[in-house]
Amino acid sequence: MGADYSSYAVVGVEIDQSKLFTTEKVRGCKCDMGDVNPETTKFCPLCGKEVWKEEETPIPAYNEDADSGPFYRCLGPYMLVFTTDYRRCFAGVILCGPADGDRGDEDALMAELPYDLKSIRDEMRRQLEPLGLWQEDKFGLWAVQHCSY
Ligand SMILES: [Zn+2]
Numbered sequence: 001m002g003a004d005y006s007s008y009a010v011v012g013v014e015i016d017q018s019k020l021f022t023t024e025k026v027r028g029c030k031c032d033m034g035d036v037n038p039e040t041t042k043f044c045p046l047c048g049k050e051v052w053k054e055e056e057t058p059i060p061a062y063n064e065d066a067d068s069g070p071f072y073r074c075l076g077p078y079m080l081v082f083t084t085d086y087r088r089c090f091a092g093v094i095l096c097g098p099a100d101g102d103r104g105d106e107d108a109l110m111a112e113l114p115y116d117l118k119s120i121r122d123e124m125r126r127q128l129e130p131l132g133l134w135q136e137d138k139f140g141l142w143a144v145q146h147c148s149y
Pocket of ligand 1: 029030048049
């Protein structure tokens with residue numbers, strides 16, 4: 001078994017992952033409980049399961065299974081990059097990363113900056129603010145390391 005180390009340079013914003021999901025209360029079983037009020041009952045008298053459970057649903061803009069090469073998670077038009085432990089996540093324009101191909105033994109890599117950073121920020125704000133995911137003080141150039149093992 002080996003480990004794959006990847007580094008990314010991302011112009012974008014850190015994402016609060018708790019906002020990528022909504023939590024809703026759903027029935028834990030499909031039993032017809034008859035006269036028993038499901039609102040005031042914790043366990044189903046027929047099957048013993050909890051009557052209600054919390055279910056996390058990704059917000060519509062969050063695609064956990066996007067097929068974009070190594071970036072299999074997307075937020076709207078933006079690809080997401082995660083740290084190794086998946087505790088932190090960044091959305092934005094990826095200036096360079098493993099998707100650029102095999103870099104062999106190169107220790108450093110230059111990404112050209114043809115981008116208009118102000119328009120990237122303005123567009124990201126426009127897309128992410130309505131979702132409650134825009135954080136002005138978290139926009140910048142992020143260097144992100146990810147190790148998969
Ligand atoms: Zn039941």
